[in-house]
Amino acid sequence: MKLLPLLLLAPLVCLLVAVQSRPDEGYWLRFTAPSLKSEIFGPLRANEKRRIAVRCGERVSESYGVLEQTFGLHSAAASLTNCTWYLRAPADHVVNVISISFVLQDETKPPLSDDIRVSTISLYDDTEPNPTNLLTTYYVSPREKVGHFANSLSSKQDMVVEIKYHANKDFETQTMMVEYEFLDVDKMNALLRAD
Numbered sequence: 001m002k003l004l005p006l007l008l009l010a011p012l013v014c015l016l017v018a019v020q021s022r023p024d025e026g027y028w029l030r031f032t033a034p035s036l037k038s039e040i041f042g043p044l045r046a047n048e049k050r051r052i053a054v055r056c057g058e059r060v061s062e063s064y065g066v067l068e069q070t071f072g073l074h075s076a077a078a079s080l081t082n083c084t085w086y087l088r089a090p091a092d093h094v095v096n097v098i099s100i101s102f103v104l105q106d107e108t109k110p111p112l113s114d115d116i117r118v119s120t121i122s123l124y125d126d127t128e129p130n131p132t133n134l135l136t137t138y139y140v141s142p143r144e145k146v147g148h149f150a151n152s153l154s155s156k157q158d159m160v161v162e163i164k165y166h167a168n169k170d171f172e173t174q175t176m177m178v179e180y181e182f183l184d185v186d187k188m189n190a191l192l193r194a195d
Contacts, residue, residue, distance in 0.1 A: 032101040033138065035152030040191050041096060045181050056083035063089070063182040070175040071119070071165045083163040084129060087154075089182035095159035096188075097123055097152040098179040102140045106172045119174055123151070124160040135159075140176060153183075 051065035060067070069083045087095045100121050119140040126133035135151040161178050 027106050029105075030101065030103045032099055033149055034099045035097055036150050037152065037192075038096065038098040041098075041181065041183060041188065043191070044183060044187055048181070050179075053085060056085070059086045059088065060180075061088055065180060067161055067178040067180065068175065069163055069165075070173055072173040081165050083165070085161045085178075086127065087159045087161065087180060087182075088127075089154075089157040091157065092185050093157055093182045094185060094188065095154040095157070096181050096183050097159075097161070098181055100138050100149070101177040101179075103175040103177075104140075104173075105175075119166050119176065120164045121176055121178060122162045122164070124162065125154045125156070125158075126160060127158045129160045129162045140174060157182075 045064050048064035051062045053060050053062075053065055053067050054069065056069060067085045089095050102119075102121075120137050121140065122129065122137040123135040124130060124133050125135050135154075136149050138149060159180075161180070163176050165174065
């Protein structure tokens with residue numbers, strides 16, 4: 001009987017790591033890291049429709065969505081090394097990153113050698129990717145051990161999300177996804193006070 005509350009809380013505190021190996025799909029690894037406060041804000045996005053933004057350099061003004069980019073060793077995106085989105089919420093709103101995910105994929109299971117090159121996802125509390133306003137940098141690596149991140153909220157209505165891609169000989173493709181939302185400051189503060 002005492003295990004039931006623990007089982008109900010488990011989805012909130014566990015991180016998602018999936019490794020798959022099937023002959024028809026090859027080998028892939030998926031990792032999702034939620035921000036620490038994102039569950040608190042769930043009621044504010046209950047009726048929102050999620051939009052997918054895939055063009056680098058895009059200015060994003062939709063209130064809820066996913067920024068997604070796939071890089072491949074032998075694809076048109078292989079020459080692309082950075083991908084940046086500029087998020088701008090309405091007045092009296094802030095930007096929150098709900099989660100960061102990545103999928104690494106190859107035809108066969110790679111040896112995961114020590115010289116693995118790591119791509120990064122950085123969040124900036126600004127209108128440009130300025131190092132003095134860096135909120136956090138997340139490292140896209142099969143060895144990533146951190147299952148969550150703390151600095152996910154902008155202080156104003158702007159945030160820049162920047163992916164720096166590094167080709168990785170151990171994986172054919174890397175897909176990075178950043179789920180975000182715009183939060184009304186008054187409603188957000190009311191939820192934080194209630195928590």
